[in-house]
Amino acid sequence: MKFHWFHLMPYPELPEDFKDAYRSVWVDVPSSLFDPKVGHRAYNDYLDELEYAEAVGFDGICVNEHHQNAYGLMPSPNLIAAALARRTSKAKLVVMGNSVALYDPPIRIAEEMAMLDCMSGGRLVAGFPVGTPMDTVFAYGKSPATLRDKYYEGVKLIMRAWSEPEPFAFNGKYTQLRYVNVWPRPIQKPSPPVWIPGGGSVETWDWCVDNDFLYANLSYFGYLQGQKVNDGYWATVEKAGKEKNPYRCGFLQFIGVAENDAEAERLYAGPALYFYQRCLHTYPGFANPAGYTSIPTMRAGIESMVARSSNRNAVENLTWKDLIERGYVVAGSPESVTQQLENLADKMHVGHLMVLCQYGDMSKETTMYNTTRFAKEVMPKLRNKFSEYEDKWWPTQTLDDMAVPAPLTTLV
Amino acid sequence: MLNQQTIRLKSGRSWRVYDSGGNAPALLWLHGLSGVSTTDPMLAALEKKHRVIAPVAPGFSDLAEIDEIGNIHELALDYDDLLEHLKLDDIAIVGHSFGAMIGAEIAAHFPRRAKQLVLLGPVGMWNDAYPVTDIFAEPFIQVEALLWHDKDAREALAARRSNEGPQSDAERIIAVAQGLTAITKFTWPIPEKGLRKRLPRIAAKTMLLFGEKDSFISPRYAEDFARGLPHAQSLVIKGAGHMLPYEKTDEVVGLIEKFLA
Numbered sequence: 059m060k061f062h063w064f065h066l067m068p069y070p071e072l073p074e075d076f077k078d079a080y081r082s083v084w085v086d087v088p089s090s091l092f093d094p095k096v097g098h099r100a101y102n103d104y105l106d107e108l109e110y111a112e113a114v115g116f117d118g119i120c121v122n123e124h125h126q127n128a129y130g131l132m133p134s135p136n137l138i139a140a141a142l143a144r145r146t147s148k149a150k151l152v153v154m155g156n157s158v159a160l161y162d163p164p165i166r167i168a169e170e171m172a173m174l175d176c177m178s179g180g181r182l183v184a185g186f187p188v189g190t191p192m193d194t195v196f197a198y199g200k201s202p203a204t205l206r207d208k209y210y211e212g213v214k215l216i217m218r219a220w221s222e223p224e225p226f227a228f229n230g231k232y233t234q235l236r237y238v239n240v241w242p243r244p245i246q247k248p249s250p251p252v253w254i255p256g257g258g259s260v261e262t263w264d265w266c267v268d269n270d271f272l273y274a275n276l277s278y279f280g281y282l283q284g285q286k287v288n289d290g291y292w293a294t295v296e297k298a299g300k301e302k303n304p305y306r307c308g309f310l311q312f313i314g315v316a317e318n319d320a321e322a323e324r325l326y327a328g329p330a331l332y333f334y335q336r337c338l339h340t341y342p343g344f345a346n347p348a349g350y351t352s353i354p355t356m357r358a359g360i361e362s363m364v365a366r367s368s369n370r371n372a373v374e375n376l377t378w379k380d381l382i383e384r385g386y387v388v389a390g391s392p393e394s395v396t397q398q399l400e401n402l403a404d405k406m407h408v409g410h411l412m413v414l415c416q417y418g419d420m421s422k423e424t425t426m427y428n429t430t431r432f433a434k435e436v437m438p439k440l441r442n443k444f445s446e447y448e449d450k451w452w453p454t455q456t457l458d459d460m461a462v463p464a465p466l467t468t469l470v
Numbered sequence: 471m472l473n474q475q476t477i478r479l480k481s482g483r484s485w486r487v488y489d490s491g492g493n494a495p496a497l498l499w500l501h502g503l504s505g506v507s508t509t510d511p512m513l514a515a516l517e518k519k520h521r522v523i524a525p526v527a528p529g530f531s532d533l534a535e536i537d538e539i540g541n542i543h544e545l546a547l548d549y550d551d552l553l554e555h556l557k558l559d560d561i562a563i564v565g566h567s568f569g570a571m572i573g574a575e576i577a578a579h580f581p582r583r584a585k586q587l588v589l590l591g592p593v594g595m596w597n598d599a600y601p602v603t604d605i606f607a608e609p610f611i612q613v614e615a616l617l618w619h620d621k622d623a624r625e626a627l628a629a630r631r632s633n634e635g636p637q638s639d640a641e642r643i644i645a646v647a648q649g650l651t652a653i654t655k656f657t658w659p660i661p662e663k664g665l666r667k668r669l670p671r672i673a674a675k676t677m678l679l680f681g682e683k684d685s686f687i688s689p690r691y692a693e694d695f696a697r698g699l700p701h702a703q704s705l706v707i708k709g710a711g712h713m714l715p716y717e718k719t720d721e722v723v724g725l726i727e728k729f730l731a
Contacts, residue, residue: 085607196607201658203529203536203651231540341607348610349651353533356644 063111155185180245202349274308280385304409314389332418392435502567529652619711669698
């Protein structure tokens with residue numbers, strides 16, 4: 059099993075009464091709530107935390123893309139990954155990822171990711187999300203009627219731009235280019251591993267299986283609820299006659315490791331509730347516009363979707379006890395966390411676990427504590443799980459003789 | 471009596487069209503967000519004096535229909551193909567909401583198609599001073615409630631439609647989502663796609679009706695249309711919301727008939 063340390067980079071100083079005083083953390087959240095000095099501190103702390111995750115042995119460090127929100131401060135995950143490329147050397151850079159349909163032309167993504175792969179010595183994992191409706195449809199003004207179609211075309215163009223040796227012309231529906239000839243080229247051939255974050259769209263399962271992309275089930279509602287999505291994905295894998303290899307699947311989980319349950323609650327209840335009550339406080343109209351979810355996906359899960367659009371209050375009124383019982387947060391002693399994750403990995407058949415050790419307004423000190431205990435007391439016990447499978451969704455062409463940044467003192 | 475037929479054009483594209491037939495003057499009805507049906511009270515009233523032809527907008531029957539219709543110009547061409555097939559020239563075009571936007575675009579792109587044009591709560595313009603409400607940023611299962619001012623009229627129409635056959639809640643919600651999705655292709659993220667520039671091309675005699683209580687499109691948009699169509703008549707229907715043809719059917723039909731006579 060592999061473990062990846064995922065940072066959402068939340069804005070850490072939303073007011074106490076945020077969910078009552080404001081209608082949404084996303085799209086129309088007042089920018090007056092953003093203090094750039096808090097931003098300076100947050101970015102630097104968060105980079106420290108990601109770099110620390112490499113030091114304690116995480117396989118990957120993950121960043122992602124969101125717009126016009128206080129939930130996650132990375133409109134450009136590539137900027138953060140570029141900073142990480144210079145200060146890390148072992149951990150893979152899992153960019154989860156670039157919302158392809160937002161960029162015209164999408165080869166901008168092929169270029170930036172190739173830069174990251176070169177800078178990092180072949181450590182890039184290329185994530186291609188459709189993007190949340192808040193990011194794509196509202197913040198970036200893309201029509202929900204064409205978003206997915208444009209996304210598929212864009213990913214195809216990027217993959218081709220990375221692998222074709224000669225310049226080519228691309229006459230697409232959304233992008234027309236007379237000359238596609240991306241410089242620089244990624245180290246990894248034919249391309250860095252491709253991961254697709256998803257939330258349960260039936261066509262995303264087919265898309266991942268058909269192209270042998272990794273499917274990453276990004277849910278904030280724990281493994282108990284995430285099970286349904288994974289079951290659908292694995293059914294699609296089996297139907298296509300492909301190997302049920304756990305490494306073709308990723309899952310995201312909130313983690314809180316402590317001495318015991320009481321300490322876990324003391325350390326992590328506040329940050330977790332900050333996340334569920336403030337960071338997820340999205341206006342329901344922004345979360346599920348007509349057209350974003352395809353008709354087949356609606357047919358597959360209409361009840362849950364109707365329920366989802368009206369259950370915001372239910373999520374925001376959860377207590378720490380609820381979060382634990384429902385599996386939204388896996389917390390407790392190292393033994394307890396290990397056992398819960400083993401159970402999760404078995405049931406969901408997940409080889410790539412993305413863990414959130416920082417969430418909400420968790421301090422750097424608490425984040426380091428959580429991260430250290432997870433790395434030292436949980437990770438080693440689960441390392442050998444699934445060792446009978448080959449991980450074909452992981453960078454394997456990382457350079458042996460990687461360039462090392464010169465010490466600053468020598469730059470006279 | 472409206473008959474439903476499927477028309478196949480030379481391009482291969484299929485259109486679902488309701489047609490009352492007969493020899494009365496032709497009237498093209500372009501529906502709004504909630505589509506069209508055989509029990510539509512507006513059509514029942516209009517077919518007394520007209521041959522009513524009501525095509526189902528692309529995407530409303532099947533979203534695949536809008537795959538190859540890339541923008542508002544191609545949408546206007548699509549309708550022109552249909553009118554050519556039906557040999558309809560110099561006719562009355564009456565549209566509601568998104569249908570009114572299509573009606574205005576047909577009349578602007580192909581002025582000879584429309585002799586008279588009636589726009590009921592038309593989409594298609596944008597003014598920073600009174601922006602169109604972003605109905606797409608409301609949970610779409612609640613959108614219908616936002617469009618109606620008269621809740622009794624809304625329930626009456628729903629009851630009338632339920633006579634057409636049972637429909638599960640899920641299927642009804644899917645139908646709303648599908649219609650809205652089709653519309654977003656041509657109105658996202660701001661519904662003005664050049665109509666303001668094209669209004670002076672419209673040769674048809676034009677009447678605009680707005681609902682006084684329309685919380686989606688302000689009646690003040692009459693001013694924006696008037697700038698491009700200085701001879702158009704414009705009226706506000708008291709006590710009506712965006713669903714004015716269904717909230718004040720008799721009054722709206724009366725005004726349309728008077729205008730077309």
